[in-house]
Amino acid sequence: MQSSKKHSYRLSRKKSEILVGYGFISIPMALFLFLSVGIFFYAIYISTYDWGLIGPTENVGLDNYRRALSDPIFLKAIRNSLKYALLVVPIQSALGLFLALLVNSKIKGSKFFRSAFYFPSIASSAAITTLFIFLMAPDGVFNGMLKFFGVDVSNLFNQGAWLSDSRTALYSIIGLNAWTTSGTMMLFYLANLQTVDSQYREAAITDGASRRQVFWYITMPLLKPAHFFVVTTGMIGALQLYDQAILAGGADGSPDYSLMTMVLYIYNACFRKFEFGYASAIGVILFVIIFSLTILQKFIFGSSAWRGEN
Amino acid sequence: MKKISIGAGLLALALAISVAPSSVAADAVTTISVSTWGSSPSETSALKDAVATFESRNPTIKVNLIVDNDHGAQMAARFASKTPNDVFYLDAGIAQDWAAQGVLLDLMPAITAAKFNLTKFNASYLKPFQSGTKLFGLPKDANPLVLEGNTTLMAAAGIKTLPKTTAEFAAHAKKLMAQNITPMCVDADINRLGAYFVAFGGGLASSTNKSLLSSATSKAGLEWAMSNYKSGAFKTPAQLSAGWAGEAFGKAKCAYTMEGAWLDPYLKDSFPDVYDAMIKGPLPKAKQAGSLAFTAAYAIGKDSPNPKEAWTFIEYMTGARGMTVWTSYGVAIPSRSDVSIPLGYEVNGVVAKLATTITTPAFKGWGDVVGAFNNEAKKQIQDKNFNAKKAAAAIIAAAEAAWPKG
Numbered sequence: 052m053q054s055s056k057k058h059s060y061r062l063s064r065k066k067s068e069i070l071v072g073y074g075f076i077s078i079p080m081a082l083f084l085f086l087s088v089g090i091f092f093y094a095i096y097i098s099t100y101d102w103g104l105i106g107p108t109e110n111v112g113l114d115n116y117r118r119a120l121s122d123p124i125f126l127k128a129i130r131n132s133l134k135y136a137l138l139v140v141p142i143q144s145a146l147g148l149f150l151a152l153l154v155n156s157k158i159k160g161s162k163f164f165r166s167a168f169y170f171p172s173i174a175s176s177a178a179i180t181t182l183f184i185f186l187m188a189p190d191g192v193f194n195g196m197l198k199f200f201g202v203d204v205s206n207l208f209n210q211g212a213w214l215s216d217s218r219t220a221l222y223s224i225i226g227l228n229a230w231t232t233s234g235t236m237m238l239f240y241l242a243n244l245q246t247v248d249s250q251y252r253e254a255a256i257t258d259g260a261s262r263r264q265v266f267w268y269i270t271m272p273l274l275k276p277a278h279f280f281v282v283t284t285g286m287i288g289a290l291q292l293y294d295q296a297i298l299a300g301g302a303d304g305s306p307d308y309s310l311m312t313m314v315l316y317i318y319n320a321c322f323r324k325f326e327f328g329y330a331s332a333i334g335v336i337l338f339v340i341i342f343s344l345t346i347l348q349k350f351i352f353g354s355s356a357w358r359g360e361n
Numbered sequence: 362m363k364k365i366s367i368g369a370g371l372l373a374l375a376l377a378i379s380v381a382p383s384s385v386a387a388d389a390v391t392t393i394s395v396s397t398w399g400s401s402p403s404e405t406s407a408l409k410d411a412v413a414t415f416e417s418r419n420p421t422i423k424v425n426l427i428v429d430n431d432h433g434a435q436m437a438a439r440f441a442s443k444t445p446n447d448v449f450y451l452d453a454g455i456a457q458d459w460a461a462q463g464v465l466l467d468l469m470p471a472i473t474a475a476k477f478n479l480t481k482f483n484a485s486y487l488k489p490f491q492s493g494t495k496l497f498g499l500p501k502d503a504n505p506l507v508l509e510g511n512t513t514l515m516a517a518a519g520i521k522t523l524p525k526t527t528a529e530f531a532a533h534a535k536k537l538m539a540q541n542i543t544p545m546c547v548d549a550d551i552n553r554l555g556a557y558f559v560a561f562g563g564g565l566a567s568s569t570n571k572s573l574l575s576s577a578t579s580k581a582g583l584e585w586a587m588s589n590y591k592s593g594a595f596k597t598p599a600q601l602s603a604g605w606a607g608e609a610f611g612k613a614k615c616a617y618t619m620e621g622a623w624l625d626p627y628l629k630d631s632f633p634d635v636y637d638a639m640i641k642g643p644l645p646k647a648k649q650a651g652s653l654a655f656t657a658a659y660a661i662g663k664d665s666p667n668p669k670e671a672w673t674f675i676e677y678m679t680g681a682r683g684m685t686v687w688t689s690y691g692v693a694i695p696s697r698s699d700v701s702i703p704l705g706y707e708v709n710g711v712v713a714k715l716a717t718t719i720t721t722p723a724f725k726g727w728g729d730v731v732g733a734f735n736n737e738a739k740k741q742i743q744d745k746n747f748n749a750k751k752a753a754a755a756i757i758a759a760a761e762a763a764w765p766k767g
Contacts, residue, residue: 190602
């Protein structure tokens, strides 16, 4: 009798815990459903309309999507965004991993280096891009250094204006962002590194493994959840490149649309042409690209990385 | 009991004090919001002073001046949420795009009721804001491109006067480059190079908004400009490590530039020595003297909350009295013929009155043409060994491909 009472008490307590749990998540979930999922479906709805500043004027079906996929500037924006993401993500990840390994080792002043490497990540991107524009100007520090080493670029790359040459502008922005985001990537790797049990490494060293073998066969596989997180968040962020592109290349992403990205294209469609339906269609296409690449990464890294297991 | 009644009395007194003045004020004073862009602290300060004169003459209207960082984007958000400002700046280049969206108020009924005289405005400054019988903005001022020269750098090359013709400019360029001085800083932008289309006898768009870019004369103007980029007589601001041509000129990185009256307050604020050494004149003449002029208007939104007070503001600011105050600060010249050009801006005024000074085209889609032209022009000049003729042809082809169909 007493044991049945205890059992029912436990059940009701469990039920109330579940209810409290759901209660706590209900508000953020409602906000998520409304502000993220709901807005996404609303964007799909808008994308089927000719939608200007005063609202919808005509249902155009899939015309906005057809128009986007036949617009050479938008196709260039997709190419630029993908090229940027495919180059910046491996560079920032590799740099982040290198810095994490460096500050995780027992070198003198590792705390100072940790802060120093992270510093560019906390600076405002507008401020750091403006600074970068000065550094990469024809009479900037970068060209000064090249000149010091005997490389004269005054006859190359738009007379040394790296950000104003269609062949170098995007690569310059890749360099800028690899530098500024590597600190954040370092933190993600560092967090993962500090959870790795050192006995695996010690056992491998005892068995005669070299440092290189320990890194490639022990450390790298154990960092799989960090790789997945860093690459996925890096890719999502990279495909949404906007502020550095507009600051360096203006709203037209010039020269030769070399800095036109998908998000900058959306900005132009929205705020310069007031074509909200068309801009929403581009937004949906961007979502499809990001979502597909995220799923692809899940398959590449395996489901254990997805679940955060080593 | 006594405490309660004292408390109630104080509460009643507080309520009376807080309610009474505000209800009187609400009846008497209307606050209108005016959103603008600001190109320099001097310009914003001049506008504040001009607005203060309006407020002193219209004590029932207060103006809340808002200087937008990204005026176009911020106005788009306000239009979409049906909360536009009472009055706002309307750039000639986008006026037709905004009008086509149906968000601007037609000013003609107010103009007719107030018997406001439109004949005092230069017709070409009104045109960008007209659509049929409707008028969506009144031009607040005008600004033609003129040639500015740095006399210190000119003297270093033995030059005393500004070049009057393209041939003279070529001679000056040779002398300046011999002294390692960049002759001219000008961006590869249709809103600058277009002036040479006009000087060579061509233009940008016909009265029916058809392209004039590929006419032989326009092409000749662009080829001349491109050959100057090739020879080093022209350099872009980026090639001179500057954000815009005025900055390069202010930093004495070039002897000449071609800007409007907005350059003067900027130089006065940031580079006073160069401002003191500056002389101005018309752009070098080719077949004819020519320039491009820019204008912007004051406009009211269809959903603006106080259209009556907004019109009172526009009527004053674009009237002879208000425009005299505003242009006296030297940031622009008047768009009205009955307002005199301020001292020091005589050249700008003379250029503005030239029959061959044209306003930049204003039709729906002009922004795409500008984008295509500028992107291609910057691409063409990035290699030092480009062919000026081929470059000009490629730029014109790109701009015409972006020209709105129909």
